[in-house]
Structures are given as C-alpha cells and as structure tokens.
Amino acid sequence: xxxxxxxxPGFQEEIKRLKxxxxxxxxxxxxxxxxxxxxxxxxISLSPSAREWAVREGRILLELVxxxxxxxxxxxxxxxxxxxxxxxxxxxxxxxxxxxxxDAGHLLDLCLVLPSDxxxxxxxxxxxxxxxxxxxxxxxxxxxxxxxxxQARALSLGPxxxxxxxxxxxxxGAHPHYGRLEAESGAxxxxxxxxxxxxxxxxxxxxxxxxxxxxxLGFFCLEGDDCYRIHFCRQCDQYLKVVDCRQLGREVLxxxxxxxxxxxxxxxxxxxxxxGSRLDLVG
Amino acid sequence: xxxxxxDFLKRTGLAATAATLIQLGxxxxxxxxxxxxxxxxxxxxxTICAYCSGGCGLIAHVRGGEIVNLEGDPDHxxxxxxxxxxxxxxxxxxxVVDRQxxxxxxxxxxxxxxxxxxxxxxxxxxxxxxxxxRIADLVKETRDATFEQVxxxxxxxxxxxxxxxxxxxxxDNEENYLMVKMQRALGVLYLDHHARL
Numbered sequence: 001x002x003x004x005x006x007x008x009p010g011f012q013e014e015i016k017r018l019k020x021x022x023x024x025x026x027x028x029x030x031x032x033x034x035x036x037x038x039x040x041x042x043x044i045s046l047s048p049s050a051r052e053w054a055v056r057e058g059r060i061l062l063e064l065v066x067x068x069x070x071x072x073x074x075x076x077x078x079x080x081x082x083x084x085x086x087x088x089x090x091x092x093x094x095x096x097x098x099x100x101x102x103d104a105g106h107l108l109d110l111c112l113v114l115p116s117d118x119x120x121x122x123x124x125x126x127x128x129x130x131x132x133x134x135x136x137x138x139x140x141x142x143x144x145x146x147x148x149x150x151q152a153r154a155l156s157l158g159p160x161x162x163x164x165x166x167x168x169x170x171x172x173g174a175h176p177h178y179g180r181l182e183a184e185s186g187a188x189x190x191x192x193x194x195x196x197x198x199x200x201x202x203x204x205x206x207x208x209x210x211x212x213x214x215x216x217l218g219f220f221c222l223e224g225d226d227c228y229r230i231h232f233c234r235q236c237d238q239y240l241k242v243v244d245c246r247q248l249g250r251e252v253l254x255x256x257x258x259x260x261x262x263x264x265x266x267x268x269x270x271x272x273x274x275x276g277s278r279l280d281l282v283g
Numbered sequence: 284x285x286x287x288x289x290d291f292l293k294r295t296g297l298a299a300t301a302a303t304l305i306q307l308g309x310x311x312x313x314x315x316x317x318x319x320x321x322x323x324x325x326x327x328x329x330t331i332c333a334y335c336s337g338g339c340g341l342i343a344h345v346r347g348g349e350i351v352n353l354e355g356d357p358d359h360x361x362x363x364x365x366x367x368x369x370x371x372x373x374x375x376x377x378x379v380v381d382r383q384x385x386x387x388x389x390x391x392x393x394x395x396x397x398x399x400x401x402x403x404x405x406x407x408x409x410x411x412x413x414x415x416x417r418i419a420d421l422v423k424e425t426r427d428a429t430f431e432q433v434x435x436x437x438x439x440x441x442x443x444x445x446x447x448x449x450x451x452x453x454x455d456n457e458e459n460y461l462m463v464k465m466q467r468a469l470g471v472l473y474l475d476h477h478a479r480l
Contacts, residue, residue, distance in 0.1 A: 185364035187357035202358040203342065204329055214328050223321035267322060 004156050005196040007149065007253055008038050014253040018260040025260040027088060032256060034084050035142050037077060039150040042068075052160040060173040061155045067172075069111060069147045071104050078107055081142050091131065098129040099139070111144035115174035115194045119278040134283040141279075145194060145255075148172055152195035164199045167207030171197045176207060176240060177277035178258045183245040188231075190240070191254045193279055206233035207240060208276035220271070228261050230268045238276035239268040329356055332370045336452040337361060339370055350377055422446065426469055447473035 015029040044065055046054075054061055079100065086096040106128070110121045122137035129136075152171045157164075164170045169192035176190040179201070190207060191198040205212040216234040219242070227248040232239040241264055243252055258281075265275065265282045325346045332339040340359025344352035353374045357364035378386045396409040398417075409417075429445035448466045450459060466474055 182357070185357045186354055187364060203356075204327055204358070214326065218324060218326045220322045220324045223323060271322065 004152055005191055005198055005254065006153065007196060007255060011036055011253065011256075014256050018252075018256055022260040024263070028259050029256070031084060031088050032259060035081055037080075037146045039073075039146045041150055041154045044151070044154050046155050048158065048160070051155070051157055052163070055157070055160045055163045055170060058164075058166055060169065061157075061171045062151070062173065065151075065155060067112070067147060067151050069108060069144075071108050074108060074111065074143065074147070075104050077146070078102070078143050081139060085139065089135070095129055095131050099131070102129065107143070110140055111147070114140050114144050115148070115169070115172040115192075117278065118174070119280065122280070132283055134281045137279055137281055141193065148195035152192075152197050157197065161197075161199055165201075167201060167210060169195060169197050170199060171195050175277045176201075177275060177279045178241040178243070178254050180243045180245050180252070180254060183249075183251065186246060188242065193255065193258065193277060196255070203231075206236060206238070206276075208238045209233060209236040211235040220267075222264065222267060228257075228264050230264055230271075230273070232268070232271075232273050233276075236276070237273055239273040240276055241265065241268075325351065329359075331453075332366070332373060333376075333453050334367075334369050334373070336454075337367075338453075338455060339366060341366075341370070341373070350374065422469070430470060442470040442472055444472060446471045447475070450474070450476040452477055 012033055015033045018025050019029045046061060046065055050064060051061065053059075054064055082096060082099045085091070085099075091099075102125075110125055114121045118137055118140070119133075121140055122133045125131075125136040125140060126133040148171075155171060157170060161170065167190075168175050172192060172195045174192050174194045177193040179188055179190040179198075181188055181203075186203075187200055188203045189198045190201045201207050202212070204214055204217060206217060211217070211233050213235070217232070218234075219229040219231045221229055227244055229242045229244060230239050231242050241258060241261065243254060243257055245251055262282055268275070269282060323346065325344045328343045328345055330341050330343055332341055339362035340356030342354050342356045343350050344354075355362050355364040355366040355370070362370075375389070376392060377389060379389045379391075381387050396411055396414040398407045398409045398414070399405065400407070425445050426443050429443045431440055431442050431444075434440045446469070448462070448471055450462060454462070463474060
C-alpha cells in the first residue's frame with residue numbers, strides 16, 4: 001500500500017479544525033492556507049522493479065530520478081510567499097526586500113539541499129537575509145515542499161514501501177520530524193516533512209540512531225494532551241513528534257498539525273532534546 | 284515534571300528571540316509556558332502476553348515504575364498490534380477497579396512464593412531461591428528412590444515413573460526444547476502439556 005500523504009484533499013478543512021483545537025494556530029493557519037499550492041504531477045515514472053530494487057538496497061528514489069525544479073516556477077512561488085509573509089509577520093526592517101531580491105540560483109541550491117541538511121539551508125538563508133533561522137526554515141519548506149511533493153506523487157511507492165526499514169525518507173532522504181500512530185493498529189508511521197512520503201518504522205527503535213535499547217527510549221506528553229507525543233532517545237538525545245490518532249479519534253494532516261503544535265517542540269528542546277530531523281522551527 | 288513559566292522562558296530563550304516563526308502564531312510558546320505546564324514521561328517496554336501459547340507481543344507503558352497501559356505491539360510478527368479479549372484485559376492482573384470506579388493495585392496478585400508444608404493449614408511466604416532448592420531436592424530424592432536402570436526383562440530403560448512434567452501454554456519452542464531435554468536426561472517419561480489452543 002502506498003503511504004504517500006496527499007495533502008491536497010481537505011487541506012483547508014484541516015486548517016479550520018486545527019484552528020478550533022489550537023487557538024494559537026490561527027494566524028499561522030491562515031498563512032498556511034494562503035500559501036497552499038499544488039503543482040501538477042510531473043510526467044516521470046519508475047518501474048516497480050526499479051522501485052523495489054531501490055527500497056531493498058536502501059537507496060532513495062531521488063538518486064534514480066533527480067528532482068528538477070523549474071527556477072521560474074520557484075521564483076514565482078517565492079515571490080508569493082514573501083508577499084504573504086510580509087503582510088502577516090513583523091519582519092525586521094529591510095528583510096522583505098532582501099527576501100524578495102534573493103538570487104534565484106541561490107534559492108534553488110537551498111531548496112535542493114533542504115532534505116539532507118535543513119539546518120544548513122535555513123542557516124544560509126537566515127544569514128543572507130538577516131531573519132531568524134526558524135522563519136528561514138519555514139519559508140524554505142513552503143517554497144520547496146510542493147516540488148518535492150509532486151515528485152513523490154509521481155514516484156509513489158506501492159507495496160514495496162513495507163520493505164523500507166530506514167530512518168529516513170525513501171524518496172528524498174530527509175530525516176522525519178513527525179509521524180503518527182495509526183488509528184487501527186497503533187503502528188508508527190513516519191512522514192517526510194518535505195515530500196509527504198510515509199513509511200512504517202518500529203515504535204521501539206530510534207529512527208535516528210537505530211538504538212533499540214528500551215531503557216534509552218521513551219516519550220512524554222504535555223499535561224492534558226495525550227494526542228501529541230514526543231518520542232525521544234537518550235542515546236542520541238533527539239526527538240520525533242508523534243500524533244496518536246487513536247487518542248485524537250481521526251487522521252490528521254501532519255504537515256499542519258506539526259505547525260499547530262510548535263509548543264511541543266519547545267517543550268522537547270526545554271527537556272534537552274534536539275530535533276532528529278534537524279528541522280528547527282522554534283528558534 | 285513541572286516547569287515554572289520563568290524556567291520555561293529561560294530554557295527556550297524567548298527573551299532573546301525576535302521576528303521568529305513563533306511570533307506568527309500568537310506565540311504558542313507562552314501558552315505552553317503557562318504556570319502549570321507539566322510533562323508526563325513514560326517508557327514503552329515490550330513484553331509477551333502470559334495467557335496462551337500464541338505468544339502475542341505487548342507494549343507496556345510504564346510511568347513512575349507503574350504499568351499504566353498495555354496494548355498490542357504493532358511491530359510484533361504474531362499479532363501485529365491486535366489482542367484477544369483476554370490479552371486486552373491483562374492489565375487487570377495488576378489492577379482492579381474498586382466500587383468507586385478507581386483503579387487500584389490488585390490485592391490478590393501473588394508477589395512471592397507461597398508454601399504450605401505437608402499437614403499444615405498455614406501458608407508461608409518463601410523466596411524463589413528457597414523454592415527452587417526445594418524443587419531440586421525433591422526431584423533428586425524422588426528420582427534416586429525410584430530410578431530403574433533395567434526393566435523386568437533386563438532391558439535397559441533408565442527411567443523413573445514417579446515424576447511427571449506438565450508444560451506451560453505460555454512458553455516458547457526453545458524453552459520447551461530445553462525442558463524436554465532436561466526431563467529426558469532425568470529419565471522422566473510422563474510429559475504433558477496444558478495447551479488451550
């Protein structure tokens with residue numbers, strides 16, 4: 001079965017639901033709603049045997065079919081993002097102009113390095129336009145995400161996804177930032193924050209360092225909210241955010257729930273853990 | 284664990300931030316840092332259901348040294364997260380519900396070896412070391428007293444017919460192998476099982 005999370009259906013409805021559940025999410029939800037963009041699925045494909053070979057060998061699909069981002073499309077999207085953010089965020093003086101005049105080639109490079117090293121990509125952008133690193137990471141995810149999602153949709157993995165045992169995305173190679181416990185089985189499905197691909201990973205194994213010593217693994221919840229967990233590993237001191245869909249009583253679009261629950265990332269950092277994804281959205 | 288608002292702000296460095304993503308969202312940092320923010324830690328420990336020979340995998344949630352939840356292990360090849368009605372009620376071995384509907388430790392759960400001496404009406408608490416030594420002594424004594432090297436026809440049999448062994452439905456292949464090996468080495472003939480599946 002494919003576990004690609006197609007974010008298109010129900011995106012705006014999910015924002016409404018999350019706004020009701022998380023009052024703080026309001027302005028960010030509106031911004032995400034205005035930035036939503038769905039690119040056409042590119043006309044590329046990969047044979048089932050090639051996909052299965054890649055999965056068995058632990059190779060990511062973008063090694064076989066590299067992502068091609070049209071720099072004109074990217075520039076247009078970037079302009080829209082900058083305009084929307086400028087309307088809603090108190091940016092430092094001149095930051096909007098610096099963001100708007102970012103070199104297209106530089107932006108493309110940042111988008112291409114984003115899955116493998118989001119910390120570096122966000123740090124480069126933050127330094128270039130003098131904004132905070134977490135805002136830079138957010139902007140890059142919004143800019144690059146639709147291109148990766150369209151590519152993942154085209155390469156959509158079938159049943160072979162169940163052979164994938166790695167702690168990183170089988171399509172783009174990003175380390176997961178969030179996942180969910182399935183409503184029916186309780187299995188932990190990790191979902192790529194870049195391209196939306198989902199894959200199963202054992203609950204009692206750290207996806208980042210593969211540690212399976214149960215004395216080092218655990219999770220915590222914030223009081224009164226058992227739906228969202230922070231799974232952590234004390235061997236590598238990294239964390240993964242997990243939505244328990246059994247508690248929540250419904251499936252959720254994780255890319256939105258992640259932004260609606262930034263307070264959990266803060267709590268995790270406060271407890272001394274780092275995001276295993278290296279995607280730092282809380283400064 | 285509980286964090287005060289002051290601790291939380293200090294740890295997250297809120298005071299030093301400016302124009303961050305968080306500020307877009309009406310500052311959930313402040314919400315999270317409400318005076319009584321509490322964090323509940325738990326560990327997940329995998330284990331095996333004790334009821335039958337199916338050997339279904341379980342995940343036990345442990346908080347402060349107490350089991351607070353049991354669920355099927357979705358990564359276990361046998362049950363893939365599912366549990367039967369008995370397995371689902373396994374937590375009740377540890378807890379019972381009182382008349383007010385509160386969970387409390389099951390007072391009937393045995394936590395030590397209980398021994399009643401022959402002819403006695405009193406139960407005594409014993410240690411596992413004592414119990415294992417007692418079993419070993421009785422096995423040795425019985426086997427020595429009843430061991431037959433040859434039968435009435437002079438055929439070598441190396442057996443005792445005074446000991447029987449009953450297996451458990453909840454032990455696995457490897458444990459069964461070792462148990463049978465040991466019983467055969469002792470010369471025990473009567474091996475049986477109380478499997479319910």
